[in-house]
Amino acid sequence: MTSRKSRTGFLIVGLILAIIITLLISLNIGTMRIAPGDVWKTMIGQGSDQNQLVLFDFRLPRMVIALLIGSGMAISGAILQGVTHNELADPGILGINSGAGFAVVLFIYLTQGNPTSQVLVLPLAALAGAIVAAILIYLISWKNGVSPIRLILVGIGINAAFSALIIVYQLKMDPDNFTQATIWLSGNIAGTDWSYTLALLPWIIFLLPITFFKARTLDTLHLGDETAQGLGTHVEKERMLLLFIAVALAGASVAVGGAIAFLGLVVPHLARKLVGAGHKQMLITSALLGALLLLAADTIGRNILSPSEIPVGLIVSLIGGIYFIYLLMKS
Template sequence: MVSQKRKTGLLLTGLLFAIIITLLISLNMGTMRIAPLDVWKTIIGQGSDQNQLVLFDFRLPRMIIALLIGAGMAISGGILQGVTHNELADPGILGINSGAGFAVVLFIYFTQENTSSQVFILPLAALAGAMTAAILIYVISWKNGVSPIRLILVGIGINAAFSALIIVYQLKMDPNNFTQATVWLSGNIAGTDWTYTLALLPWLLILLPITFYKAGTLDTLHLGDEIAQGLGTQVEKERLLLLFIAVALAGASVAVGGAIAFLGLVIPHLARKLVGANHRHMLIISALLGALLLLAADTIGRNILAPSEIPVGLIVSLIGGSYFIYLLMKS
């Protein structure tokens, strides 16, 4: 146990160091490159006005958003995998992302406007869509309780239904809104500013501590419903609360960053391989791995074809798909 804690601590320290290094590299790179020394001078308030504008108004808020979404989606996937006892569960497969996406597409379709208040309304719309998907999944899956297998199968069906509805409403949109929805659905954090950070941050500040507090409950649920009940756990009540947390994290993240696939699937899987099945350790490492992966993916997407950009969701899908092909070949 002591060696496992030490291993987790070393890994946590290494990931924090990697995130800081990636942040510094990302601040330096872009259409307008800024030397590392100039980055440091700008951070301490001695840089030029141009460098301050580029770093503090464009790059830094985008990087903070990447860190928040990466952590939120990874934790959401970790919770869903724990609740369903299935390492292939994630917000995308279960229909949570598509439910949130459908709500956002509906909002774009009916408002036809792009105002500053949208930034704060979109997370609420996405949460409503994600909650609608989750309620449908939970109700349809119910049969003297909720079986994890039924939860997965119903979720796949709900995902297909919402994905079809998204396409239907996209085809009804005018060209500008169609383009906005398409770019957003591909997973994109370009154009984000501090307003988006303020819209997303409260969700994570409230929900992540609750998740870490409930890590022991996830460990108990992982033993099976009968054993969990025997240990005094209110299985359905705890499962419902954990599902709500996962849905809220995914919905808020999708609202700001779009439907970024694979993140909630790959990261918990990798974290479990690194630190084991203890959810307290696994969720913390998942949050850091998710933040690091999305930050690195955004840095690559911004620079590999500069001045053009590749949506971060495509980079994550490429990395995630490659990782699972590697696992398949190893197995």
């Protein structure tokens, strides 16, 4: 037990160091490369106006957004996998992402303007869409309680329905809004600024600690409904609370970063392989892994075809696809 805790501790420290190193690399490279010494001078207020503009107005907010979305989506996926007893569950497969995505696309369609000017409204719209999707999934899945298998199957159906509605409303848009919605749906954090960070930060700060506090409850639910009830857990009440947390995290993250696929699926799966099924260590590892993966993916997307950019969602999907092909080959 002590050896496993030590390994987990070293892993967490290693992930934190990897995030710091990736942050430093991401600050240095880009369309305009800035030497490490100049980065340091700029950070302490002695850099040029140009470097201050690039670092503080463009790169830093985007990097913070990547860390927040990565941890939020990873924790959302970990909760859903724990609640459904299915390692292939994630906000995308269950229809939560598409519900949030439909709300944002509908918002763009109805306003016919630039939604980035109303960034504080987007998380609320996405959260509303995610909640509607979650309520539909929960109500349709209900049959003397909610079966995890029914939850997954209904979620797949709801996902397909909302995905179809997204396409319908995209086809009704003018070319500019259609392009904007398409880029957003592919998963994109380009053009974000500190206002996006302020819109997302309260959700992450408030909901992540609650999730860590509920790690023991997730462990209990993993034993099965009957066993959890025998241990004194109010199964449906706890399941609804955990689902709401997962929906809120996914909805707020999708509102800012678009429909980034695979992140909530791959990261908890990998964290479980590294630290085991206990949710206390797994949730912390998932949050750090998710933050590191999305930050690294954004750094790659910004630079691999510079000055052009690849949306971060496509990079994450590529990494996720390769990972699952590797798992299939090893199984």
